[in-house]
Amino acid sequence: MTDELLDKALVEEATKKSGLIWVRSDAVPVLQAQGPAASSRALWHVWHDGAACLLGDGPGEQPLPGLVDGGGAVVTVRSKDKGGRLVAWSAKVVELTPSSPEWEAAVAELKGKRLNAPDGEAMTGRWAQECRVLRLEPTGTTGELPAGSLSAPPLPTPATTRQPAPAGLPRLLFKKRRRP
Template sequence: MTSELLDQALVEEATKKSGLIWVKGAGAPAARALWHAWHEGAACVVGDGPGEQSLAGLTDGGTAEVVVRGKDKGGRLVDWTATVSELAPGSPEWEATVAELKGKRLNASDGEAMTGRWARECRVLRLVPTGGLLPLPDGSLAEPPMPTPATTRQPIPAGLPRLLLKRRGRKRA
């Protein structure tokens, strides 16, 4: 009994203090980093709308694997399984959860109208721990990057370092 309570406390504290969690839904090719808020015993996430994070692979009634990393060094702290439940917009649970998420949302373009947009266009999910921890993996977990339309920068022009060093030299004199 005490082992279960310690596991539950570890999951809660580590997840509360982590800025991101890595979540892999059933059938998803890889885990995704999601910002979240811990509310009433679950990690709550919002997404799948314009300008919001993707919740691909997370379905209502499904399961997910959650990896929590530390803020200081980024090392893996704990892995746990969760059941996924989608909250109905406008329900009391949805309102309470969105109030928590709203405080964690950074750089929202629509400010106070954000919750209305979430109700119309997004999904709010609760990831409830099922109890017990997953064993930490052995070996490398390196995976290739996920496909993205983003590109890397072009090489810098050959003369740029000289120009930058010349400007620094003038400032010192």
């Protein structure tokens, strides 16, 4: 019983203090995992009422691939100061219905953490129409932290650099200035 309470406290405190959590849907076993839905994703969140609340899947918001209502997820929490993994925990995914009391409470917390929203105060209306709000409720099981780095190649993206740097650029940047 004491170990369960300590695990619950660790999950709550670590998740509250971390700005990002790494989330992976447990619908696909790790060894068979392929594609964006199978890999862990860094997601911003808020801890509210005993669960991690996420917002996404709308225009300009974070993607939530593989996370479905009633499904499961594995959450890995990192240390805010050192960046190392602190705890991994299993979660049940619950999608909140827009305008329900639970949705309103979660959105009030998320609104305070959302940075650089393009529509300011109107964002909650947009979230109700175009986005999903999910609760990741801890199931009480914490997993062993992996020994390896779990590094993976970056996911495909349309973002690219404009052009290669001009050949003369290093000379312009690093030439010595003459003193008058």
